[in-house]
Amino acid sequence: MNSIMESIQSNRVWFCLDCGKCSSVCPITRHMVDGYSSPRLLVETAIGNGEDEILEDPLLWTCLTCKRCSEICPSVVHFSEFIQDVRELARGQNHSGECTHSGMIQTWSRMMVDPEMRQNRLGWVEEGLRVSTESDTLYFVGCLPYYDAAFEKLNIEGVSIANAALKILNHLGIEPVVLEDERCCGHDQFWQGDMDTFRGLAEVNLGNIMDTEAKRIITTCPECAWTLKHTYPDTIGDSGMEVLHLTELLAESDLSGIIPGNQDSSIQKVTYQDPCRLGRYSGVYEAPRDLIMGLGYEIREMDHNRKASLCCGTSCWSSCGQVNKKNQVERLREAKSTGADLLITACQKCQIHLKCAQSGPVLEGELQIDIRDLTTLIADHL
Amino acid sequence: MDSKIILFTCNWNAYSGLEAAGTERMSYSPMVYPIRLSCLGRITPGIILKAFEKGADGVYLLGCSESECHYQTGSHQVEEVYLESQNLLTLLGYGKNQLQLDFIPTGDGASFVEKVENFVNGIQDLQSDK
Ligand code: SF4
Numbered sequence: 080m081n082s083i084m085e086s087i088q089s090n091r092v093w094f095c096l097d098c099g100k101c102s103s104v105c106p107i108t109r110h111m112v113d114g115y116s117s118p119r120l121l122v123e124t125a126i127g128n129g130e131d132e133i134l135e136d137p138l139l140w141t142c143l144t145c146k147r148c149s150e151i152c153p154s155v156v157h158f159s160e161f162i163q164d165v166r167e168l169a170r171g172q173n174h175s176g177e178c179t180h181s182g183m184i185q186t187w188s189r190m191m192v193d194p195e196m197r198q199n200r201l202g203w204v205e206e207g208l209r210v211s212t213e214s215d216t217l218y219f220v221g222c223l224p225y226y227d228a229a230f231e232k233l234n235i236e237g238v239s240i241a242n243a244a245l246k247i248l249n250h251l252g253i254e255p256v257v258l259e260d261e262r263c264c265g266h267d268q269f270w271q272g273d274m275d276t277f278r279g280l281a282e283v284n285l286g287n288i289m290d291t292e293a294k295r296i297i298t299t300c301p302e303c304a305w306t307l308k309h310t311y312p313d314t315i316g317d318s319g320m321e322v323l324h325l326t327e328l329l330a331e332s333d334l335s336g337i338i339p340g341n342q343d344s345s346i347q348k349v350t351y352q353d354p355c356r357l358g359r360y361s362g363v364y365e366a367p368r369d370l371i372m373g374l375g376y377e378i379r380e381m382d383h384n385r386k387a388s389l390c391c392g393t394s395c396w397s398s399c400g401q402v403n404k405k406n407q408v409e410r411l412r413e414a415k416s417t418g419a420d421l422l423i424t425a426c427q428k429c430q431i432h433l434k435c436a437q438s439g440p441v442l443e444g445e446l447q448i449d450i451r452d453l454t455t456l457i458a459d460h461l
Numbered sequence: 462m463d464s465k466i467i468l469f470t471c472n473w474n475a476y477s478g479l480e481a482a483g484t485e486r487m488s489y490s491p492m493v494y495p496i497r498l499s500c501l502g503r504i505t506p507g508i509i510l511k512a513f514e515k516g517a518d519g520v521y522l523l524g525c526s527e528s529e530c531h532y533q534t535g536s537h538q539v540e541e542v543y544l545e546s547q548n549l550l551t552l553l554g555y556g557k558n559q560l561q562l563d564f565i566p567t568g569d570g571a572s573f574v575e576k577v578e579n580f581v582n583g584i585q586d587l588q589s590d591k
C-alpha cells in the first residue's frame with residue numbers, strides 16, 4: 080500500500096461520505112464512551128483532513144475488522160481492508176494500537192520470526208493419538224499451546240482443542256502432519272498493520288508447509304484458516320493447498336456411524352457464537368450448526384446470529400477496554416437469554432474473550448453460561 | 462563468552478541487598494543489568510518475554526519472601542507470573558534455568574552476591590554447552 084488515496088479508491092470508501100448506515104451496528108461506534116467516531120466519520124477525516132489526523136481517530140486502532148459494517152453496506156465498501164491499509168501506513172510512522180497483556184502475544188510472535196528458533200511445542204499430543212510425517216493432510220495447530228500457558232487462569236480449552244481435533248481426524252482415518260516448528264500464522268500482525276512481522280512469520284510457515292507432502296491444511300482456528308487461505312496467497316505466496324476449518328471438513332465427511340448423538344442428558348439446548356473469521360469472512364454459517372444438530376442438540380439462536388452475529392469484542396490482542404467489555408457483556412446476556420445450557424464457539428479467541436468477561440467479579444453470576452469449543456464437544460461424542 | 466542477564470529486583474529486600482553489596486564493596490558479574498521495580502508483583506510475562514526478545518540470555522527475579530512482601534500479595538503474584546512465563550519460555554525453546562525466581566533477607570549483600578553469581582554461572586554453563 081503506497082498512499083491513503085490509493086486505499087480510499089481501491090476500497091471504495093468515498094461512498095461512506097454520503098452514508099453512515101453502518102454506524103448503528105458497528106460494535107465500537109455503538110458503545111463509544113471517550114470521543115466519538117464511526118466508519119463514515121473516519122473516512123471523512125481521511126478525505127477532508129488528511130493522513131495525519133486520521134492517526135488520531137478513535138476508531139483507527141479499535142476497529143475490530145469484524146465486517147459487521149460490510150454485511151449491511153449498500154455500496155460494497157471494504158472497510159476492514161481500508162483500516163488494515165491505514166494501519167500499515169501508520170506503522171510506517173511509528174504509530175500503533177495499544178497491546179493488551181503487556182504485549183506478551185505480540186512479543187512471542189515477533190520472536191518466532193527468527194528462522195533459527197527451535198520451539199518445544201509438540202508436548203500437547205496425547206498418548207494414543209496418531210500423527211505422521213507423510214500424510215496428505217496437515218493440521219495447523221495455531222497458538223493453542225501458547226494460549227493454554229497464558230490463559231490457564233481463565234480455565235480455557237487450549238491444547239484440548241488440538242487433541243480433540245486429532246481424535247476426530249484419527250477417527251476419519253486421517254493421521255495428519257503437525258509441524259514441529261509451526262509459527263504463529265501472523266493474522267493479528269497483518270490486521271494491525273505490522274507487515275514486517277507478518278511477512279517474517281508467513282515466510283517461515285510457508286517454507287515449512289511446502290516441505291511436507293500435504294495437499295490440504297486443516298485448522299481449528301478460523302483466523303489461521305482465513306490467513307493461510309487468503310492472506311498468504313495475496314501477500315507472500317500460495318502453497319497451492321486447500322485450506323479448511325475443521326467444521327468445513329466435517330461438513331463434507333460422512334460422519335454416520337462415527338459420531339453418535341447426544342448422550343449427556345444434562346445439556347439439551349445450546350446456542351452458537353459465529354466467529355467473525357468463520358462467519359462473515361469465510362461464509363461458513365451452516366456447517367457448524369449442522370454438526371451441532373447432528374450431535375442431537377437443539378440450537379436456540381441468539382437474536383444476533385449468522386451475518387448479524389455480534390463480535391466476541393476484542394481483536395488482535397489490542398485496544399481492550401470499556402467498549403470491548405460492553406460488547407462481551409451484551410453478547411453473554413444474549414446467550415443466556417436464549418435459555419441455552421451451553422454456548423458453543425468455533426474459535427478459541429471467542430472463548431478466551433468471553434470467559435475473561437465472565438471472570439469479572441461484578442457481573443459474575445449474571446453472565447455465567449458454560450462455553451465450549453465445537454471441536455472438543457464433537458470429540459466427547461466419539 | 463559474554464552473557465546478558467537482566468535482574469529484576471524489588472525495591473525492598475533485593476534492592477537493599479544490592480545496595481549493601483555495593484557499600485561493602487563486594488563485586489558481582491558485570492554481565493548483570495539490574496532493574497529496580499517497586500515490587501516484583503509488577504512483573505508480567507510480557508515484560509519477561511520482552512527481555513528475551515531483546516537478547517537477554519537469562520532473567521533473574523529477586524524479591525522478598527512471601528511473609529516479608531511489603532505489599533502483601535506481590536510475592537504470590539510474581540510466583541504465578543513466573544510459572545506462566547516458564548511455560549511460555551519452554552514452548553519457545555528456552556531452558557528452565559534461564560528464568561529463575563528467588564528472594565533474599567533484607568540488606569543481605571553477601572546473599573545477594575552469592576545468588577546472583579550462581580545464576581550467572583548457570584547461564585554461562587548453558588552457553589558453553591551449546
Ligand atoms: S461502510 Fe458502507 S454502510 Fe458504512 S458508512 Fe460506508 S458506505 Fe455506508
Ligand code: SF4
Nearest residue numbers: 105142143145146148
Ligand atoms: S469492521 Fe466492525 S468494528 Fe470495524 S468499523 Fe466495521 S463494524 Fe465497526
